[in-house]
Amino acid sequence: MSEVMSCGSKLMHLLRAYDIDTLFGMPGVHTLEAYRGMDAAGIRHIGVRHEQGAGFMADGYARVSGKPGVCLVISGPGVTNASTPIGQAYSDSVPVLMLTSVGATTDHGMGRGRLHEVTDQSRITEPLTAFSVIANDPLQVREYVARAFALFESERPRPVHISIPLDVFKLNDDQPVQRRKIRQRLAADPRAVAEAVALLKAGKRPLIIAGGGSTGAAEALRELVDMLGAAVVPTIAGKGVLPDSHPLALEATIDREATQALIASADVVLCVGTELAEPDIWLPGNLPMGGPMIRIDIDAATLVRDYDAGVAMQADSRLALEAIVAELRADNFKAEGISAEEVAAVRSAEREALRPIEQQHIEVLEALREAMPADGVVFADMTQLAYTGYAFYPCEKPKQWFFPAGFGTLGYGLPAGIGGKIAAPHLPVMVMVGDGGFQFTLQELGTAVEQKLPMAIILWNNDSLAQIRDGMVSRNIPTIGVNQHNPDFLKLAEAYGCLTASPDSIESLKQAVRDAHAATLPTVIEIRESAPFLSVRP
Incomplete structure (x- = not known):
């Protein structure tokens, strides 16, 4: 028979059995039993400044x-805050377990007016999750955790919310922990x-x-491209599935005119792991295609939507x-398909059609890309620089x-980036x-400093x-409420406790990014749209 401990403590050991060693949260009086077993289970707790930060960090x-x-997080306001x-994780098919x-x-x-009371808490997150349930005993906790991880592994990995009643958290659990x-x-x-194939x-x-569902298939996709001579258009979530340097790779410009014209001229279109959602195509109807x-x-x-x-x-x-x-x-099949010259012409046409503000963004983005190590990752918020990026x-x-395209959540970038950096400390994160969006979650700078995370925050x-x-x-x-x-x-x-930089040239911007990755703390690098050193005026 397994060691007897509270359900909350046993839950931590159960998570560890599913290879979870880190969770993000904010302790509250209603979740204390989980904290009792955290150290013994080998779970690292990352403390946040707001429950919204916990959810975004888990996402990143x-x-x-x-x-x-x-x-x-706690019941009631913890649930509503997170x-x-x-919702963002649901929109972007990210496996997040909210306990x-x-x-x-x-x-x-x-x-009855109990502390943090919601008369039916599971219904708050029901539309935002693959499933939202209340576990009414330790066996149900075990069952729902198993279902969550089965879903994450084998289906579209949308988030799951499991609520555990206060009395259930305290119940003795003598069952063995088993994945x-x-x-x-x-x-x-x-x-x-x-x-x-036909x-x-x-x-x-x-x-x-x-699309984003193709990111695990990059090797096979590249081989298919070489066989077919197929041009590749990534969605935002599919960026990099085919390297941008590949001669048949277009940029994530599926929402732009020249790229849409190319798609309309194709006589067969293979769509892999994408909803072709509104934030990808920005059209009032379907994306025109020239073939099946x-x-x-x-x-x-x-598949049928x-x-x-x-x-x-x-x-x-x-x-x-x-x-x-x-x-x-x-069948030793090999075809010419769409030429690299035609793809290059479309890419060039999209660049030529840029508005002045986008040209300014490109100047900054090119500097950031040059300063970032080749394996670096970007967590972008809802901001005009990222809309071009x-x-x-x-x-x-x-x-x-990584970009919150579907739900379009302001405040995503910083906490999600913190979560990404904690997942892979060796990885350069920008x-x-x-x-505007920074002020939604800037309090998580405290978490980044506390964890001593070297990050470039642009x-x-x-x-x-x-x-x-x-x-x-x-x-x-009238421009009401937008000039804060x-x-x-x-x-x-x-x-x-962050480091800071205010570059006065493109070269000093690049150096500030390089310095940020060599530091031991996060660095906030402010660039004003009106900066004199930017050669393009919006």
């Missing part, structure tokens, strides 16, 4: 590590593979749209592409650019934030919510 940790990110990052307390089982739905076996990833149906062979102008669509996705609902696919294949993207490549290889910041590998300051302001101006709407009063960000960062 998951994106870099490939393991589920876990956050632990719901925004849970929370909830009122005692005898209080559920009673409305349940996880189902394998879904292989492709051979008939669907054969149908897809369409690809018949195509003269094949094109691949590579082959759609590969782990999520059955996505919005588009009529010639072949719809529910499968893990890597397994599906490997099966397609194997059939083509067996998601298309034009070069990536040679997948998972080098955070890209605007002055603050793009235009003293406004510029994207909204510009939208108001273009519609002849800002603090002195560098003094604020120094008060937290």
Whole structure:
């Protein structure tokens, strides 16, 4: 028989059995039993300044590590505060496990005015999760944890919320800790593979749209590109699946005119791991395609949503592409497809169409890319610099650019970057934030300093919510609420214990980024949109 301990303590050992060694949270009176067993289970706790930070850090940790990110917060306000990052994780298919307390089982739905009481807490996060449940005894805790990790491993990895009642946290648990076996990833149906291969062979102008679900299939995708001569357009989440330096790689410009024209000219389009969602294409309707669509996705609902696919294949993207490549290889298939010259012309056309403000962004982005080590990763917030960056910041590998495209959450960049840095301390991490979004979560500078994380935090300051302001101006709407009063960000960062820099040239900007990665603490680097050293004036 296993050692007897409280359910909260046993939960920590259960997480460790599932290879979780780090969680993000803020202790509260309702979660103390979990903290009792944390050290003994070998779980590292990263303390945050706000529950929203815990959720975003778990998200960033998951994106870099490939393991589920876990956050632990209290019931009631802890749940509502963390719901925004849970919504972001849901939108971007990130495996996050949110563990929370909830009122005692005898209080559920009673409305007695208990501390942190919500009459039906699971319904708060139900639309934001794969499932949100209340575990009413230790066996249910074990069961729901097993289901969560099975989902993370074998399906579309959306977040899960497990609420544990106060009395259940304290119950004795004498059951052994054991990790349940996880189902394998879904292989492709051979008939669907054969149908897809037939369409690809018949195509003269094949094109691949590579989404976030394709990031684990980069090797197979590159081999397929070389066989077909297929141009590749990544979505924001798919940046780097084919290196930007590859002659058939377009930038993440699926929402721009020249790239959309190329897609419309393709006679077969293979879409891998993408919803083709609004923030990817920014069109009022579907993305025009010049030929049949082959759609590969782990999520059955996505396969039949919005588009009529010639072949719809529910499968893990890597397994599906490997099966397609194997059939083509067996036939010694090789085609010319779309030429590298045509791809280069589209890339050039997209650059020529840039607005002055985007040209200014490019100047900064090129400097940042040059200063960043080759393996560095970027966590970008919702800011105009990143709106240009998601298309034009070069990536040679997948998972080098992380951006909250779907839910569009201000305040994502800093805490998610902290989570990513904690997941891989050796990895150079750059955070890209605007002055508006920075103020949503800047208190997490305290966490970054506490953890001694060397990070380059690029603050793009235009003293406004510029994207909204510009939208108001273009519609002849008064610019209300978008020109906010800002603090002195560098003094604020120094008060937290951060290093700071205020570059006065492109070269000093590059050096500030290099210095930030060589430091032992985070560095906030402020760039003003109006800086005299930027040669392009918006």
